[in-house]
Amino acid sequence: MNAQKPFIDIRHAKKSFGTLEVLKDINLQVDRGQIVAIIGPSGSGKSTLLRAINDLDPLSGGEIWLEDKQINMDLPHRQYERHINEVRQEIGMVFQHFNLFPHLKVRENVTLAPKMLKGLSDAEANALAEEQLTKVGMIERIDYYPSQLSGGQKQRVAIARALAMKPKVMLFDEATSALDPELVEEVNLVMKQLAEEHMTMIIVTHEMGFAESVCDRVLFMDQGVVVEEGPPEVIFRNPKSERTQNFLRKHLAGNQA
């Protein structure tokens, strides 16, 4: 028995939409600083699992813990809202379609939440935005609107926006899937940099090369279950399950086509 509690602990996660079971008893433990990739065909439940972690798609059953706090606690509505808003401040999320706020400049995209939720002054928030945007290489575009940026630039701003809340963990939901191929690398570089800083990350991705080079662990999900998990060299080079083998073979064939 491991005496130390995992940083993120997902226990018996279940989720159904009507009669369709999208998550069937998923268990996942992530240690602090660990980087976990979730791969699998579309409809496998990987995004749903990721979105359950910050309760965008609430589970139908099971528990999710972040350190010593249960995320999906059973509370009366009002209290639950307060609880989940606090929890979400500690969990950064990056979306496939960036979801930057188009009516706000890059700077304001980053400063909005810290100003509203952490009571930062304008000066403090600006310094924070400059720091985070420098980190993702977007400081020159601080006074641009999102519509004036490329997809890769938008995603880097979205990462800076999430980082500005100083989250304990970052969730990436197919962060590079919507990007033109030549723009993927700049986002991957930012994610690698975060990995080097030992940010805890859970990454839903279709990019096997990136998952292999950056992640400590890989989960292969299919039809709502974790079929296989292990270190990337095992999952990608030597998968035990036939379903994993088939998926990887198809995926590689698809990428070469």
Next chain:
Amino acid sequence: MGLDFSVIPKYLDIVLLGALWTIAITLGAAIVSFFGGILLAVIALYAHPVVRWPFRAFSFLFLGTPLLLQLFLIYFGLVQIGIDVPAFVAGVIGLGLHFAVYNSELFQTSILAVDKGQIEAARTLGLSRMQALRKVVVPQAVRDVIPPIGNNMIALLKDSALVSVIGVSELTLSAQRAIGSTYRPFEFYVLVAAIYYIINLGMEAVLRRVERRIQASK
């Protein structure tokens, strides 16, 4: 009896003062209808049914009855239950609420049209639903709905003539007073029509500027 426009200069100051009242009442009602419209839209879409249903009933009441009657009710009716509203205020409230209901329909559509990812992004940062609506969704919804809201505001300006019936000395009533002493209805009604038209042109110019600025930030 032919037309004689030479009577106009003598009454021009009364008519122009009326025009100022018309502008004031339009502006006041526009502000009420704009923010009231947003509020009603948010309530219609997100409030608890206990709150939502009374407001929906209220909206139907305002949509389903004549504005003229609503003005009578606010100005003459409320006095009976001890609420004495000055005519100008009654006009601003009546017109404002009436058009707030129309604006609310537009705001509801445009709020729903804002991408769902926007509210998700705001919520994942830790914003509450209300905070996300206020800072992320509503500003975008408002931006998208300015042109049709502008059309409503032009209708509001024209309907502001109705407040003459509760005795606000706005443009139409001033014209009637001038006509009362000169017996020159054609001359004064033409003059007043021209003034409404000019105010309208001004409003359209302002709207076009606002739209251009919004386009620039898109």
